[in-house]
Amino acid sequence: MVLAQLIGQAGEEGADLVTLRAIVEEAGELGARRALARLGLEDAGAGKDMAELRELLGAWRDAKRSALKAAFAWGGRMLAALVLVGLAVKLGFPGWLK
Numbered sequence: 001m002v003l004a005q006l007i008g009q010a011g012e013e014g015a016d017l018v019t020l021r022a023i024v025e026e027a028g029e030l031g032a033r034r035a036l037a038r039l040g041l042e043d044a045g046a047g048k049d050m051a052e053l054r055e056l057l058g059a060w061r062d063a064k065r066s067a068l069k070a071a072f073a074w075g076g077r078m079l080a081a082l083v084l085v086g087l088a089v090k091l092g093f094p095g096w097l098k
Helices: 002-013 017-039 046-090
Strands: none
Touching: 002 017
């Protein structure tokens, strides 16, 4: 409603800098409200919900990073064990056990 009044004022009196800035500000606020409403974030608890989602996303990223580190560490240990077994077979270690 305020946006329509500002546009009407700009049409009648001419668009000076103050009126144009007011139109842009009002249009921006209206667009932001509509976007938040479409996302379901227009209520008072939306800020808390977003904070919780960010915390959850951070925890997910930490868990994913830890899992990848563990997988690479496990793979490295397996590779080292295979190399040691290969060297033992190559050097005749099974013959030493007899």
